[in-house]
Amino acid sequence: MRCRSTLEQHVKQPEATQRRPVFQVIKDHLLAQIQAGQWKEGEAVPSEQALAAQFGVARMTVNRAVRELTAEQVLFRIQGSGTYVAPQKVQSTLVAIRNIAEEVAARGHRHRSQVHLLAREAATELIAAQFGLKRKQSLFHSVIVHFENDLPIQVEDRWVNPALAPAYLKQDFSVTTPNAYLVAVAPLQGVNYSIEALPPPPPVAQMLSMAPHESCLVLKRRTWSKTLVASVVTMWHPGSRYQFAGSF
Template identity: 65%
Template sequence: MLESPFRRATPESSLEHTIAQDSLPIFQRIKDYLVGEIAAGRWKEGEVVPSEQALVRQFGVSRMTVNRAVRELTAEHVLTRRQGSGTFVAPKKYQATLVEIKSIADEVRARGHAHRSALHLLEQAPASEPLARQFDLAAQAMLFHSVIVHFENEVPIQVEDRWVNPQCAPDYLLQDFASITPNEHLMAAAPLQGATYSIEALPAPRDIAEMLAVDARTCCLVLKRVTSSLERVASVVTMWHPGQLYQYTGSVG
């Protein structure tokens, strides 16, 4: 008779498992329980998890012990806490590539999610001295300026603060940026010739924090990009992303 590959747990193996479990700190057992339930699909991304009071009753432990477990899972970006609303399963980190300039709308849709944008500012304004130097224009030269918030499944994931050279995209102010992204318009109006990047972690100023629906001074991933077209600098853009939701990826070769 062939021996089954599945072995019934013996009293000895069950005892070993129980001892191993008992050796774990209680807060770690609570963390493992929450992570296991999320992995099993009981609570999905964005769904609320049991309150600390419910976990206190379930495990028969102190509020301090439960709070430590929840606090550590929040720091590890497994959970996210909203003041006055509860604790939720944190969204997965959204990814963007640094290798290829793509529309954020295309990236969101490629993940099977819904994209929308909210226009906060669209104007013609004089260039500051630093901006004028970046565009190689005279100080106070007129530029186009837009500030747009991009959403993924109604979660704000990017504030796009963009300055545009009117010589490269004269119709920029006429665009409906609810139906087309600035990147999509510029790629058509001013074919890309080159780009330079920098990326850093910065605390969110109050206005950026409000648009991203995060606390002021929350750490953000900030991508600054300068693109050129037709032998001119076409666009200077700063893109703010909530650090706990976003990561940049890329490969060469």
């Protein structure tokens, strides 16, 4: 019996073409469209129902593709609204206190703000202690939501010393920012801060359009000017859209 040659023994049979799962095809399509600029950061992508019709598949197949892209932070969902292209995580430096409007502009994006509260209020015991004041002493209080390309990225809850910023309540914080005003009237002398991950209170979660059970990165900061505490601020940032970075 004739033996097969070495060449004959090692001839490879054609490999079967492996087909990608349909959900992966849809996922790749969405990624390609985002990378091509078809949908920009903060813009809505087609609904699951529309994508299911486009690809001729069950909605649950589309749902898996969207869920995976959401887990990978390529997309994010707002309940009752839709699915949107997630921005790259915003970076904020801790080396210098910067105006958030300037940070957003430096990234080539558009900043706007929405004032939810601007009033004179009696300080709580905790807030008063941070200013070195007696409980219920009058302070200025503001709550402002900052947006980047119409996507909410920060809730700024700030208490201000009227002795250092007497015209605080007269400012239009839809045009300027508390940081810009305070730097002008109460030059920075000192600062301390802390950062922690916390679940947001319901009003904060609503203002930031956050998904259920998502945590915030919370920056708490106290500043001094002319030997007095000028401002005590708590800034809430969606953990999926924000990160702090810096170097020394």
